[in-house]
Amino acid sequence: MKLTRKGKLSFLQPKQLPKNIVAGFSTRNGGVSRPPYHSLNLGFGTDDSPAHVEGNRSTFTRSFEISPHELLTVKQVHGNDILMIDETNLDLTHFSSVEVDAIVTNQPGIMLGVLTADCFPLLIWHPEKPIAAAIHAGWRGAANGLIAKTIQTISHHFLCLAGELQAAIGPGIGAHKYEVDRPVRDAFRRGTGFWDEISTETRLGHWKLDIPLSCRLQLEQAGLQPQQIEVAEQCTCCHPELFFSHRRDDGLTGRQMGFIQLN
Numbered sequence: 001m002k003l004t005r006k007g008k009l010s011f012l013q014p015k016q017l018p019k020n021i022v023a024g025f026s027t028r029n030g031g032v033s034r035p036p037y038h039s040l041n042l043g044f045g046t047d048d049s050p051a052h053v054e055g056n057r058s059t060f061t062r063s064f065e066i067s068p069h070e071l072l073t074v075k076q077v078h079g080n081d082i083l084m085i086d087e088t089n090l091d092l093t094h095f096s097s098v099e100v101d102a103i104v105t106n107q108p109g110i111m112l113g114v115l116t117a118d119c120f121p122l123l124i125w126h127p128e129k130p131i132a133a134a135i136h137a138g139w140r141g142a143a144n145g146l147i148a149k150t151i152q153t154i155s156h157h158f159l160c161l162a163g164e165l166q167a168a169i170g171p172g173i174g175a176h177k178y179e180v181d182r183p184v185r186d187a188f189r190r191g192t193g194f195w196d197e198i199s200t201e202t203r204l205g206h207w208k209l210d211i212p213l214s215c216r217l218q219l220e221q222a223g224l225q226p227q228q229i230e231v232a233e234q235c236t237c238c239h240p241e242l243f244f245s246h247r248r249d250d251g252l253t254g255r256q257m258g259f260i261q262l263n
Contacts, residue, residue, distance in 0.1 A: 001025075001168070001232050007063035009040065010242075014168040014230050018127045022064060022111070023260040025121060025170035025232065027242045030063075031056035036252045041244070043115045043255025044096075045075075066111055066261070073113045073257075075099045078140040082153055085110060101141055102150045104133040106158060111261040117244040118236050120172035120211055121258025122147065122219075124154065124165055131158050131165075132260045139184055142214040143191040151222040162223025167230070169219075170258045171243055174235035175200070175210035178247070184209065192218065 001012040008030035017023055031040030032055045037048040040056050061068050072092045074083060077099045085105040089095075092110065103112045112134040114121045119138035125131060135141070135150055151162050175198075182205050188195035194217045198210040212231055219229050236243035236256075244253040 009063045012232055020263045021125050023123050025258050026256045028244050037254040041254025042257045071111045076101050076136045078138055080144045080146040080149055102135040106130045108262045111259055113257045113259045115255040115257055117246040117253050117255050118173040121170040123168045123258055123260045126165055130262050132262050134260050142193045142211055143187040145192045147218040148222045166228045167219050169212050169215050169231045171232040171234045171236050173237045175208045177237040178209050179206050180209045181206055
């Protein structure tokens with residue numbers, strides 16, 4: 001992915017986007033929030049001033065020449081429910097309280113957004129058909145099958161093959177900075193996520209966990225080809241100049257956004 005500027009913003013942009021798709025992963029730069037949320041904090045679910053977050057979202061939407069009501073974010077709860085937008089909606093603000101962790105649409109003009117600060121934002125699109133999705137994947141999302149469920153929903157609802165889709169996995173916390181314990185291991189063993197392939201034991205009852213590898217393997221298992229998946233190289237924990245990180249900053253941090261829009 002390449003670091004791109006648009007207006008005041010800088011964001012990571014996938015390389016294989018078709019012309020009818022706007023998509024990327026925001027950085028923390030270009031906003032008005034003050035420390036520790038400086039500067040482009042896009043998340044209302046923090047202790048940052050709501051006025052600052054509104055200002056940041058206004059800057060963000062202006063940069064992409066859309067109105068604030070065309071940006072659709074939801075209440076993320078680390079679950080595996082999906083919001084489908086398959087008809088015209090003039091007011092998207094009422095979806096902000098809907099508790100889901102993936103959004104799918106075939107409607108042009110709507111910018112889907114998922115907010116992260118160590119979890120992984122996934123963007124999925126079809127290179128020819130009007131299909132776009134945004135997924136919020138932390139360890140729970142990786143363990144509970146949200147990725148496969150989203151792809152199945154897309155395939156069944158829009159009558160396309162999973163192998164036709166493309167995906168980008170945005171920046172999140174790297175395995176070298178992400179140690180987990182037995183409850184996480186048990187959740188993966190009960191669910192999905194390729195525990196054996198993505199975990200490395202560091203000490204008794206603790207493992208380093210490679211969530212982006214889990215996401216990639218799940219996308220491939222669902223039917224995407226390796227060359228159709230792009231993964232951001234940056235670790236949010238290691239790049240304070242670019243990204244917010246919940247673990248690095250002990251929870252006192254903002255949120256960046258993975259975003260995608262059909263034109």
